[in-house]
Amino acid sequence: MLAALTGAGLSAAAGLNAYIPFLVVALVARFTGVIDLPHQYAWIESWWAIGIAGALLLSEVVLDKIAVVDHVNDAVGTFVRPATGGLIFAATTAAEDFEQGSTFMTDNPWVGVLLGIVTAGIVHTGKAVTRPAVNVGTGGLGTPVVSAAEDGAAVTLSLVAVFLPVLVIFLLLLLLWGLWVLWRRASGRRRRTDELMADAGY
Numbered sequence: 001m002l003a004a005l006t007g008a009g010l011s012a013a014a015g016l017n018a019y020i021p022f023l024v025v026a027l028v029a030r031f032t033g034v035i036d037l038p039h040q041y042a043w044i045e046s047w048w049a050i051g052i053a054g055a056l057l058l059s060e061v062v063l064d065k066i067a068v069v070d071h072v073n074d075a076v077g078t079f080v081r082p083a084t085g086g087l088i089f090a091a092t093t094a095a096e097d098f099e100q101g102s103t104f105m106t107d108n109p110w111v112g113v114l115l116g117i118v119t120a121g122i123v124h125t126g127k128a129v130t131r132p133a134v135n136v137g138t139g140g141l142g143t144p145v146v147s148a149a150e151d152g153a154a155v156t157l158s159l160v161a162v163f164l165p166v167l168v169i170f171l172l173l174l175l176l177w178g179l180w181v182l183w184r185r186a187s188g189r190r191r192r193t194d195e196l197m198a199d200a201g202y
């Protein structure tokens with residue numbers, strides 16, 4: 001159960017930013033004994049994987065905070081984020097089961113991959129749908145603020161998933177509620193702007 005919560009939390013974080021949960025898993029596995037990745041996933045904690053993920057994270061952090069450019073970034077993320085979510089879910093649940101003497105997730109990695117893809121895909125869809133409303137509703141000024149909040153949520157969710165997985169369900173519900181509220185507010189602001197422009201004859 002805890003392994004599934006860890007995988008769900010990390011894959012949800014990947015839906016916001018693919019590289020944050022990957023790096024959290026890689027660094028925790030390399031420098032602590034909290035995550036012991038089985039041999040088929042050991043490459044995740046290699047220095048070359050950490051270096052590439054770090055460079056990609058840097059570009060993601062910059063590009064996602066620029067209005068319009070963030071749409072292109074989200075388009076690329078449509079493939080990258082669910083794929084990373086599937087990888088991380090499978091890797092961490094296999095690691096947990098490996099430690100507890102069960103080989104189900106190790107022998108059936110497709111289960112973790114599928115669950116991770118679906119979880120990350122749902123969160124990514126919420127992010128991709130919400131962001132245009134934010135950009136239009138705030139004239140692009142809210143883009144870096146929302147992006148920074150998403151990065152912070154990805155870091156928090158990743159760390160909680162690894163160290164306090166029992167809280168993952170609560171954080172996932174909070175994340176979905178936050179995306180919904182953000183979308184409602186941004187959509188309402190955009191409608192008011194459209195109405196004012198219509199009244200002005202534009």
